[in-house]
Amino acid sequence: xxxxxxxxxxxxxxxxxxVKRLWPPALRAAVWLVLLLAICTAIVALWADIPDxxxxxxxxxxxxxxxxxxxxxxxxxVAAAYLAMPDRSRRWAxxxxxxxxxxLVLSDIGCIGLDxxxxxxxxxxxxxxxxxxxxxxxxxLWRLGRARPMDAWLVMGMGGLGAAGLAAALLQFxxxxxxxxxxxxxxxxxxxxxxxxxxxxxxxxGRLRSPTNI
Numbered sequence: 408x409x410x411x412x413x414x415x416x417x418x419x420x421x422x423x424x425x426v427k428r429l430w431p432p433a434l435r436a437a438v439w440l441v442l443l444l445a446i447c448t449a450i451v452a453l454w455a456d457i458p459d460x461x462x463x464x465x466x467x468x469x470x471x472x473x474x475x476x477x478x479x480x481x482x483x484x485v486a487a488a489y490l491a492m493p494d495r496s497r498r499w500a501x502x503x504x505x506x507x508x509x510x511l512v513l514s515d516i517g518c519i520g521l522d523x524x525x526x527x528x529x530x531x532x533x534x535x536x537x538x539x540x541x542x543x544x545x546x547x548l549w550r551l552g553r554a555r556p557m558d559a560w561l562v563m564g565m566g567g568l569g570a571a572g573l574a575a576a577l578l579q580f581x582x583x584x585x586x587x588x589x590x591x592x593x594x595x596x597x598x599x600x601x602x603x604x605x606x607x608x609x610x611x612x613g614r615l616r617s618p619t620n621i
Contacts, residue, residue: 429492429553429554432485432488432489432491432492432495433485433488433489435488435550436484436485436487436488436489439484439488439546439547439550440481440484440485443484443543443546443573444573447573447576447577450577451577451580454581455580455581457580460579460580460581463582464579468513469579471509471513472510472513472514473576473579475506475507475509475510475513476506476510476572476575476576476579477572477573477576478503478506478572479503479506479507479510479568479569479572479575480503480568480569480570480571480572480573480574480575480576481569481572481573482502482503482506482569483502483503483565483566483568483569483572484547484565484566484569484570484573485499485502486499486500486502486503486565486569487547487551487562487563487565487566487569488551490556490558490561490562490565491551491554491556491562492554492556493556493557497558497561500561500565503565503568503569503572506572507568507572510572511595514586514591514594529589529590529593530593532578532582532590532593532594532597533593533594533596533597535574535578535581535597536571536574536575536578536594536597536598536601537574537597537600537601539570539573539574539577539578540567540570540571540573540574540597540598540601541570541601541604543569543570543573543574544563544566544567544570544601544604544605544608545608547563547566547567547569547570547605548563548566548605548608548609551563551566551609552609556609559609559610560606560607560609560610561606561609562609563605563606563608563609563610564602564603564605564606564609565605566605566609567601567602567603567604567605567606568598568601568602568605570601570605571597571598571601571602572598574597574601575594575597575598578594
C-alpha cells in the first residue's frame with residue numbers, strides 16, 4: 408500500500424505545473440475598471456450628445472444619482488475581486504450597499520411629480536442595460552473565474568451588480584428624457600436580471616477557469 412502511495416505522489420509531482428500567483432484584489436479590480444471605464448468613455452465620446460446630456464441632468468441631484476450609480480458599479484467590482492479570494496472577509500459584500508441605497512433614494516426623489524414618458528421608451532432602457540451589462544458580466548466572469556472562487560454565486564452576483572451599475576451610469580448619457588417612476592422600475596428590473604444572471608453564470612462556470620496572474 409505504501410509503495411502505491413509513493414508511486415501516486417511521484418506521478419502527481421511529475422505532472423505538476425507551476426501556478427502563477429494572482430495579483431492583489433485591489434490591483435486586479437483597478438486594472439479591470441480602467442479598461443471598462445476607458446471603453447465606456449470612448450462610447451460616450453463617439454455617440455453621446457454631451458450638451459443635451461448636461462441639459463437633461465443639470466442640477467446637484469441628477470449628478471449625485473449618476474455618481475452613485477457609477478460608484479455602485481465600481482465598488483461592487485472591487486468587492487467581487489476580494490470575495491473571489493477564499494482568505495478575504497465576506498463583509499466585502501456590503502461595500503456597494505451605501506452607494507446603491509443612495510442611488511435609489513436620489514433617483515426616487517427625482518421621479519416625484521413626473522409622469523411616465525408618453526413615447527414609452529422605457530423598454531429601450533431595459534435593452535440598453537442588458538446590452539451593456541451582459542458583455543461586462545461575461546468579462547468579469549472570465550477574470551473572476553481565474554481565482555476559482557469558493558462561493559461563485561456570491562462573487563458573480565456581485566460582479567453582475569458591478570456590471571449593472573456601470574451600464575446604468577452609461578445609460579444616463581443616452582437617456583432621452585428625465586427618469587420617471589416607470590423608468591426607475593425598468594432600470595431596476597434590468598439591474599436585477601444582470602445580477603441574477605451573473606450569479607447563475609458564476610454558479611455553473613465560475614470554477615472552470617484555471618488561475619492566472621491577473
